[in-house]
Amino acid sequence: MTNGLRSLRTMSQNASETYLEVFQTSESKQFVIIIMILGLLISTVSFGVVLYQVWMIDRNKAEILSLYALLQMKEITEVYDACTEYMDMLNQGSILSQVFKQTADDTEDHEATVAEQMQGLQSSKN
Secondary structure (H helix, E strand, C coil): CHHHHHHHHHHHHHHHHHHHHHHHHCCCHHHHHHHHHHHHHHHHHHHHHHHHHHHHHHHHHHHHHHHHHHCCHHHHHHHHHHHHHHHHHHHHCCHHHHHCCCCCCCHHHHHHHHHHHHHHHHHHHC
């Protein structure tokens, strides 16, 4: 650990000495100052964008969680089950299964629909 910190410190010192040397020997100090100001502006804008995104995510999370306060436990369980089923379909990677959602009542009908869609896709390719 000490060796890693030492090498970081020496590299930082070398970089700052090089920058100082360039700054002192440079005839156009305004150019260096402009670059520094531009770097500060870009860093500030980037930091602002990241903070805005964090704020938006936090606000959306609060809105979603407030919806659960209005639902009954049975409805929350149904939503959870639907989300779990959707994530299982995503893990399987079947786009047609996502488009034509399979229910417990129409399993056979769903398989026939998927087969028809696959045939339609294959015939349209030919």
